[in-house]
Amino acid sequence: xxxxxxxxxxxxxxxxxxxxxxxxxxxxxxxxxxxxxxxxxxxxxxxxxxxxxxxxxxxxxxxxxxxxxxxxxxxxxxxxxxxxxxxxxxxxxxxxxxxxxxxxxxxxxxxxxxxxxxxxxxxxxxxxxxxxxxxxxxxxxxxxxxxxxxxxxxxxxxxxxxxxxxxxxxxxxxxxxxxxxxxxxxxxxxxxxxxxxxxxxxxxxxxxxxxxxxxxxxxxxxxxxxxxxxxxxxxxxxxxxxxxxxxxxxxxxxxxxxxxxxxxxxxxxxxxxxxxxxxxxxxxxxxxxxxxxxxxxxxxxxxxxxxxxxxxxxxxxxxxxxxxxxxxxxxxx
Amino acid sequence: xxxxxxxxxxxxxxxxxxxxxxxxxxxxxxxxxxxxxxxxxxxxxxxxxxxxxxxxxxxxxxxxxxxxxxxxxxxxxxxxxxxxxxxxxxxxxxxxxxxxxxxxxxxxxxxxxxxxxxxxxxxxxxxxxxxxxxxxxxxxxxxxxxxxxxxxxxxxxxxxxxxxxxxxxxxxxxxxxxxxxxxxxxxxxxxxxxxxxxxxxxxxxxxxxxxxxxxxxxxxxxxxxxxxxxxxxxxxxxxxxxxxxxxxxxxxxxxxxxxxxxxxxxxxxxxxxxxxxxxxxxxxxxxxxxxxxxxxxxxxxxxxxxxxxxxxxxxxxxxxxxxxxxxxxxxxxxxxxxxxxxxxxxxxxxxxxxxxxxxxxxxxxxxxxxxxxxxxxxxxxxxxxxxxxxxxxxxxxxxxxxxxxxxxxxxxxxxxxxxxxxxxxxxxxxxxxxxxxxxxxxxxxxxxxxxxxxxxxx
Numbered sequence: 001x002x003x004x005x006x007x008x009x010x011x012x013x014x015x016x017x018x019x020x021x022x023x024x025x026x027x028x029x030x031x032x033x034x035x036x037x038x039x040x041x042x043x044x045x046x047x048x049x050x051x052x053x054x055x056x057x058x059x060x061x062x063x064x065x066x067x068x069x070x071x072x073x074x075x076x077x078x079x080x081x082x083x084x085x086x087x088x089x090x091x092x093x094x095x096x097x098x099x100x101x102x103x104x105x106x107x108x109x110x111x112x113x114x115x116x117x118x119x120x121x122x123x124x125x126x127x128x129x130x131x132x133x134x135x136x137x138x139x140x141x142x143x144x145x146x147x148x149x150x151x152x153x154x155x156x157x158x159x160x161x162x163x164x165x166x167x168x169x170x171x172x173x174x175x176x177x178x179x180x181x182x183x184x185x186x187x188x189x190x191x192x193x194x195x196x197x198x199x200x201x202x203x204x205x206x207x208x209x210x211x212x213x214x215x216x217x218x219x220x221x222x223x224x225x226x227x228x229x230x231x232x233x234x235x236x237x238x239x240x241x242x243x244x245x246x247x248x249x250x251x252x253x254x255x256x257x258x259x260x261x262x263x264x265x266x267x268x269x270x271x272x273x274x275x276x277x278x279x280x281x282x283x284x285x286x287x288x289x290x291x292x293x294x295x296x297x298x299x300x301x302x303x304x305x306x307x308x309x310x311x312x313x314x315x316x317x318x319x320x321x322x323x324x325x326x327x328x329x330x331x332x333x
Numbered sequence: 334x335x336x337x338x339x340x341x342x343x344x345x346x347x348x349x350x351x352x353x354x355x356x357x358x359x360x361x362x363x364x365x366x367x368x369x370x371x372x373x374x375x376x377x378x379x380x381x382x383x384x385x386x387x388x389x390x391x392x393x394x395x396x397x398x399x400x401x402x403x404x405x406x407x408x409x410x411x412x413x414x415x416x417x418x419x420x421x422x423x424x425x426x427x428x429x430x431x432x433x434x435x436x437x438x439x440x441x442x443x444x445x446x447x448x449x450x451x452x453x454x455x456x457x458x459x460x461x462x463x464x465x466x467x468x469x470x471x472x473x474x475x476x477x478x479x480x481x482x483x484x485x486x487x488x489x490x491x492x493x494x495x496x497x498x499x500x501x502x503x504x505x506x507x508x509x510x511x512x513x514x515x516x517x518x519x520x521x522x523x524x525x526x527x528x529x530x531x532x533x534x535x536x537x538x539x540x541x542x543x544x545x546x547x548x549x550x551x552x553x554x555x556x557x558x559x560x561x562x563x564x565x566x567x568x569x570x571x572x573x574x575x576x577x578x579x580x581x582x583x584x585x586x587x588x589x590x591x592x593x594x595x596x597x598x599x600x601x602x603x604x605x606x607x608x609x610x611x612x613x614x615x616x617x618x619x620x621x622x623x624x625x626x627x628x629x630x631x632x633x634x635x636x637x638x639x640x641x642x643x644x645x646x647x648x649x650x651x652x653x654x655x656x657x658x659x660x661x662x663x664x665x666x667x668x669x670x671x672x673x674x675x676x677x678x679x680x681x682x683x684x685x686x687x688x689x690x691x692x693x694x695x696x697x698x699x700x701x702x703x704x705x706x707x708x709x710x711x712x713x714x715x716x717x718x719x720x721x722x723x724x725x726x727x728x729x730x731x732x733x734x735x736x737x738x739x740x741x742x743x744x745x746x747x748x749x750x751x752x753x754x755x756x757x758x759x760x761x762x763x764x765x766x767x768x769x770x771x772x773x774x775x776x777x778x779x780x781x782x783x784x785x786x787x788x789x790x791x
Contacts, residue, residue, distance in 0.1 A: 080790075082371070082440055082465035167609040188609040189767075275558060275612040277756045280763040298440045298461035299751030300790035 093308035129214035147208035158272025191283035221247030370675035373446035387681035396449035401428035463492035472501030503670035510736030530653030545605035557606035571659030582783035633732035663739035
């Protein structure tokens with residue numbers, strides 16, 4: 001028996017039969033020697049990826065790298081917010097920072113903010129997402145309701161919370177009527193309570209946003225695992241700890257990192273509840289608030305010192321992020 | 334290979350750093366002029382001594398603060414009149430939202446050499462821009478510029494340049510006026526005679542104390558946040574806030590400052606103010622309209638607000654003169670200003686338009702607009718029967734009459750503090766009001782904090 005080998009016939013609709021393939025047209029437009037028979041050599045030119053990414057690189061340099069480097073440079077000067085001559089002052093701004101009690105107060109508040117808000121912001125939206133994940137009749141209403149604060153402007157939310165937390169506001173009135181307190185809790189005049197209230201505001205406004213993150217992550221947790229565990233007699237809590245949490249670990253890491261960075265940058269919540277001084281005596285000022293006070297005031301600001309505090313804030317953020325990553329890796333290993 | 338990559342990366346970093354240094358610290362600027370204002374190159378005629386000369390012609394930009402929505406017809410008409418009077422000119426009107434980032438954004442515009450040619454500014458913005466040299470010295474560039482204005486208002490338009498020299502970089506535009514507004518019923522309950530407003534600030538504080546006793550937590554005298562009183566109370570009392578050159582704080586040297594803080598602390602403790610208003614940004618408008626605060630805001634516009642929003646409280650409202658105290662007569666307050674950018678490429682046209690906008694005719698027309706409750710700053714405008722012959726006896730008419738009467742002979746002792754210095758002072762007074770510091774210590778610390786900020790400003 002003989003086997004006849006024939007030349008393959010192109011099947012209509014396959015790549016070989018498509019007239020004028022796109023790579024050929026592209027090749028004609030590009031400079032340089034013609035590509036090899038299969039055209040792949042063209043894609044191996046070292047500069048081509050850089051060409052495609054050049055716009056993004058330019059944007060990143062202009063709007064990201066340049067301002068950052070400029071801030072670092074300014075931190076070694078006595079520059080004014082309005083420009084003009086600035087002279088090099090070496091490490092003066094950094095040594096001043098070490099002796100500045102207001103700076104340390106702001107740093108304490110920022111760290112406290114992150115330490116309290118981040119764990120809650122990682123867990124509470126997850127629990128909320130688990131509650132609204134199931135497809136029950138009317139569950140869409142609750143999902144929308146939890147998401148509504150995300151859509152409201154910070155100013156509107158701040159004003160609403162002022163109204164809620166005032167001495168004769170809804171919270172105090174309700175507590176008094178329930179005979180749980182005798183006199184109003186000073187949510188808006190005690191420096192600790194202003195800080196905690198601002199954290200509550202941040203949590204309330206962020207819950208819906210991160211709930212959506214988790215809803216997407218929960219969709220990727222295999223249902224079979226839950227079913228198998230349930231058949232083995234595992235209760236809801238055990239399934240949550242042993243199946244849900246490992247399943248959304250990556251999302252939790254992301255939420256933790258984003259919330260950590262956000263917590264260190266808090267400004268509006270403190271401004272809305274503690275006014276332009278940052279609470280009585282400026283006791284609730286966070287680092288961004290302090291940067292505004294010392295660096296950005298157009299008349300008495302010192303952009304050099306403000307930049308030094310900004311660099312400190314950057315290092316703090318970087319440090320906390322790296323620490324969180326390391327802890328997560330250790331946990332994984 | 335790795336070492337090569339590292340060297341390349343470091344080289345890139347150095348290049349970027351040097352670029353950043355070049356762009357960030359040198360000021361920059363543009364233009365074909367042969368002098369500089371701020372960090373920008375400008376025409377020689379815009380700076381230094383000598384009257385500004387040149388043809389009134391060409392395009393200029395005019396920036397207002399949140400006025401386009403309600404007053405478009407008026408300003409378009411003023412612009413059309415100017416363009417008609419000066420053929421070949423074109424005014425492009427832009428309107429800033431006027432939110433709390435206004436000063437920061439305006440400063441950024443100035444640094445980028447893109448400040449509008451004619452710009453509506455408040456006192457802190459004018460102070461900052463003058464110090465950095467971004468505003469035209471109108472007093473020098475037009476020696477007749479002062480003529481139309483009430484002397485007290487022209488005096489408020491003085492700001493210090495980088496060398497500490499006082500110059501006129503703004504034209505006074507309009508003002509809100511300052512009066513005392515109060516709820517007659519609540520004052521009667523407290524045993525305060527509404528027909529006899531106090532003549533001193535501490536006299537007013539004594540009335541606040543009576544209200545606190547009568548109110549007993551059900552109603553209050555006023556709001557607690559001292560930001561509403563600093564530095565206007567100091568100015569009214571004649572307490573010197575800053576030194577003559579504006580480079581150091583001196584308010585702690587006057588014993589009345591400590592007395593003032595002691596009064597505030599006493600009043601707060603006695604319940605003259607809602608406890609939660611200590612660091613609140615709310616003014617008394619809302620609580621006054623609910624009948625919970627005896628004394629309202631201090632401008633006539635507030636009276637109209639109450640008339641429109643709370644008629645029952647309006648029926649119980651009366652107006653009176655703010656205590657004259659050491660000033661001896663009413664304060665001109667801090668009006669809104671119109672400035673000309675020293676960076677303007679068409680300064681003669683810009684100055685001409687600024688003076689046209691603030692002239693007596695246009696000020697009178699603007700202040701008669703039924704949509705506003707504001708007062709002009711030119712002598713001729715204030716003499717207009719619309720302001721001087723108010724016949725109504727209702728609180729709103731009375732408020733207008735009171736302000737119009739006082740502005741013609743107003744005095745001025747206005748201190749323009751930077752927001753940071755004001756916040757530093759307010760923060761210390763808040764601590765004293767909470768009893769966390771003695772008034773004397775709070776005043777001492779406030780002065781120290783203010784001086785730290787003023788020192789870093791140079």
